[in-house]
Amino acid sequence: MAATEQSGRRKGQRTNRASEGKKNVVVLAEKRDQARQIAEAMGWRMSGDFGTGTFNGQKAVIVWASGHLVEIQEPQEIKPDASWSNPATLLPIPRSFDMRVSKPNNGRKGKSPSQYLKVIREQLRQAGEVIISTDPDREGTAIAWQLLEHCRFKGSVKHAWLVDGLDKSAVQKTFHRLKTGDEMKSWFRASEARSRSDWAYQFAVRALTCYARHGKMGNLLGQGSGRESVVSVGRVQTPTLTMVVERCREIRNFVPKDHFxxxxxxxxxxxxxxxxxxxxxxxxxxxxxxxxxxxxxxxxxxxxxxxxxxxxxxxxxxxxxxxxxxxxxxxxxxxxxxxxxxxxxxxQPPLPCDLAEFQAEMHKASGLTASKAQKVLEKLYNDGLVTYPRTEHAELPLSLYEPGERNPVLDHLTNHAQFSMAASRARDIHNGQDTGYPSFKPSCFTKKPMEHYGIIPTRKAAHLDRMNSLERQAYEIVAHRYIQALWPPAxxxxxxxxxxxxxxxxxxxxxxxxxxxxxxxxxxxxxxxxxxxxxxxxxxxxxxxxxxxxxxxxxxxxxxxxTRPPAWFTDRTLIKAMKSVGRFVRDPQLRKILRDSAGIGTPATRSTILETLLAREFIARKGNRLESTPKGEALIDDLPSWFVQVETTAVWEDWLNRICELRRDDETACQQRDKFVFRQLDRLEGYLQELQQRHGAISGSAPRRSGASSSGPRKPTPKMLAFANVIARTLGQPLPRDVTQNGRACSQYIDKNKSCLEPS
CATH class of the missing domain: 2.70.20.10 (Topoisomerase I, domain 3)
Known part of the structure; x- marks a missing residue:
């Protein structure tokens, strides 16, 4: 009897092992459009909440997220006494970073994060292996690993690093050269270091907002109510604002000099x-x-x-x-x-575009903002027409110079009149069939290691007549630069x-x-x-x-x-300046760090930072140019130097890049992540303590600021409006309409022009 039971157990164990070997392969994409492109390339069928097919003889199921489905809890969830109205409650900053399902975005249609997560969890229960096929960057890698950890997945993990694009050939090639999970997990640890340190800035935002609402930071910051009065700061946002403030002040203070x-x-x-x-x-x-x-x-x-x-x-x-x-x-x-x-x-010819260069070219051609230009380019990427867009690098890997990689792209570009001559001759030169030039290796191809490379057309033929004008213009910029890069030097x-x-x-x-x-x-x-x-x-x-x-x-x-003052920043020049800011740093060591880390921010975040500064009214668009507002300048003047210097955030990027390089060593990557995060938290805690010493203890609700209203812009008080009218009459100018309607605009107008009433 015992022998029979033992034999049965062994038979059951063999059955379980066999069934485990036949478990599904789950492919995890970042968004539905990406999943659709992968499924089409791999011959899988899309239906409802997931797609199905086969991969290497096993059943494959492709599911997708919608950005970050899990996130660090809010400060008050981890530290219940953390208050917007009492800075003393913000200390100490917690050293735990518990995650939760992301909250639904207000007004957003479609499924909630919890609904996406339910589908993913159900498929992971039947999975023996997961292939991560999110965007090939830190954030894309983090989106996938956060889900795997949240769902406690213990199976095998691999990465489809989709840097070559989402056309059929590129996807198939990527799925036949998968990276191992431990090879890319350090990118997730770097993202954790970034997100945890960024998360801690919320404590500084709450403290600064409280002091501003109590009038401790002048008469501009903290005005209004709700979000309007929030004083936001950030590791890239604030140094970028500083760049704009310093440029605007340089222009305003500039004294032209005639010379010969x-x-x-x-x-x-x-x-x-x-x-x-x-x-x-x-x-x-x-x-x-x-x-x-x-x-x-x-x-x-x-x-x-x-x-x-x-x-x-x-x-x-x-x-x-x-x-x-x-x-x-x-x-x-x-x-x-x-x-x-x-x-x-x-x-040498210009290199193919990186994201910053593409945004600059689109702004030059059509006046498109950096964020809108990026969306247009990402649409082309999702359609499989261009390679991965969020790249710092313009060079190309040597593998893309192989005839089998180069010629199919040039072949379909010759079908477009605007590219035909240049593309066909470039193809002939490198195939050794041109009478004017011998074949050669263009300078854009390099052996240096790059996770992402320059943006170029894919093998997928583009139908320009089916694109809208912006998509067509974007594709033409990418194709133009690629073809040009293949021509001989002048x-x-x-x-x-x-x-x-x-x-x-x-x-x-x-x-x-x-x-x-x-x-x-x-x-x-x-x-x-x-x-x-x-x-x-x-x-x-x-x-x-x-x-x-x-x-x-x-x-x-x-x-x-x-002599002329420096040029005003535009969307085009500010994005490029964020990338190349190291050129203007005096310290040679910091200059090298900035150069190696490609400036401040990342290709994915720079346009978002710009839009945040505009939304907070720290800067304003006037035509094409970007100008700092009195509100933005007041914030920069109040912050310590390490908060506003580009060198600080550049050191961040350098550290994060070094965490990424710790491949196949997750233990060390976690140690370096924690060392970095705790260093940032220590510094922020010191700053919050300095604020308490400077401004004293504050508790209770902030006093109602003059003219604040619960909704919409506050109206100027009668006294403010009367004073503004006196200034306007003295200047011999009509009072601007926004000054008569908006209390903040009225206050700024008075501060800017009241000197005209002072005796000379």
Whole structure:
């Protein structure tokens, strides 16, 4: 009897193991559109809440989320006494990060997060293996792993890293080279480090909002009621606001200066060559303060290992400049060549687009905001027409240069009139069939490791006539840049010339030096691909010269110029500045971190940050330009330096990237995650303590601010309106309509213009 029972148990165990081996493969996508594209590529059938098919001989079920279905609990859920009205209750910041199902978005149609989660949980119960096929980035990876941990899934996990796009060929190729779960789990740990640290900023938001509502932060912050009075801050949001504030203040405080450019016309063996006066500048000369010269900070961007650049001279004294011109002409016959350097250089074509570059190109072409441009591009990605859009990199992996990868894309691009010539010739060049150029490896292809690469068209043929105008424009930008990148470099012959005239110059040198650069296009290369875009070159033949060769100065032209302030930020330039902000950082180590981490924010979040700043009324759009508001400037002025510096958030990105690199070592990744998070929490706690010391204890509801209303913009008080009318009459201008309707606008108008009533 015992032997029979033991035999039965063994038979049951074998049956269970066999059934476990036949469990389903569950493919977990980030959203329905993504799941549909994968199912179509793999030949699976979509129906209702999931799709079905087979993969490697097993039943496959594809399910999808809708963004983050689980999230960290709200502060008051983890710390019940955390209050918006008493900052003392916010300390200490909790070190636990319990998750819960995300709350439904108000007004959003469709299923709730809990309904999505129910479908996923039911399928995971029957799964022996999960293939994560969310967006190939930190957040996409986190969406999947959060669900697996929430549902306590213990089976095998693999990753379909969909960086090549969602067309049929790319999806099939990705599913045949799956990554292991532990290979990519560190990306989830990096996302946890980011989300937990960002979550802790809510405690600073509550404290700042409370103090602002009690009038501790001036008369702009904390105005109104509800969301209108919230003082929001964030690790990327606040440094980005600082960039806009500093630019606007620089423009407002800018004082234009008239000055002269001094151009000489030199005779080189009968050829007239124009050169600009370029004196040598030293610290001693700047200290000597020569007459007729003003100095401004150099705009040259410092490279690693270089010393700080000296100030740039502006020649402002008309009398001194005129006297200098006379000296030059008097000694002009004795002018000579003091330097000549000729070289041939290759001018490489522009790289394919990364997301920031694409957003800039779309804004330039159509005025589209960064967030709208990103949505258009993501629509093309979801339609399988372009590769993954949320990328920092513009280069391409070497594998995409293989004929089997390159030619199918170029083949279908030749079917469009606007690309046909350029695409077909690029294809012929790299197939060794072009008579003008031999095949070569374009500079856009690299061996360096990249999870995401430049945005290019996929093999899927695009039907431009079926797209709306914005989709068509977006596709054309991507295709244009890809084709251009495959063309040969332009070959330029560059000649740098230096001249000296034996007379005292404006800085006290005994000789006056002039310089110029002559360029001649030997081969236009990629500039032929789309001829209307050929870069303008001087196309002047290089001149055969020798050192000390006579070069008589025939004329001196004084060109008047006025210095200009920096340009206002636009959607296009702000997004690019967030990525390249490291170029302007003085500290070489921090500059390298910023460069390696590609600035502040991520491709996926930069446009969202911009929209948040606009929604909070910290910045405002005026036409195409972005301007900081008095409210935004008041916030930046109140915050400590580490809160607003771009270097702080750049260090974040550097740390998160290093967590991502801890592949197949989840224990170390978790340790580094916790070390990073606790460091941020310690710093935030210190700041909250500083606020308490500065503003004192506060408890109870905030006093009602003047003019605050429970809904809509507050009206200006009669006294405010009367004061604004006095200012308007003094300025001789009509009172703007928004000033008469909106108390905040009225207050800003008064603060900005009240100085006109002060006695001179």
């Amino acid at each position: 450019l001094i151009e000489g016309q030199f005779d080189l063996a009968g050829q007239q060559v124009a050169a600009l006066y370029k004196p040598v500048v030293t610290a001693e000369i700047i200290d000597a303060a020569p007459a007729g010269v003003e100095w401004e900070p150099s705009k040259r961007i410092v490279k690693d290992g270089e010393s700080e650049p000296l100030d740039t001279p502006l020649f402002t004294g008309q009398q001194e400049v005129q006297s200098f011109r006379e000296r030059l002409l008097a000694a002009g016959d004795k002018a000579i060549v003091v330097g000549s350097k000729t070289r041939e250089l290759k001018r 070959l330029i012959r560059e000649q740098k010339l230096g001249f000296a005239v034996p007379c005292e110059d404006l800085l006290g040198h005994p000789h006056s030096r002039f310089a110029t650069t002559l360029n001649m296009v030997l081969d236009p290369g990629w500039q032929q691909a789309f001829p209307s875009e050929r870069e303008k070159e001087t196309d002047i033949q290089p001149v055969p010269v020798t050192r000390h060769m006579p070069a008589p100065l025939k004329n001196v032209e004084l060109k008047t110029r006025t």
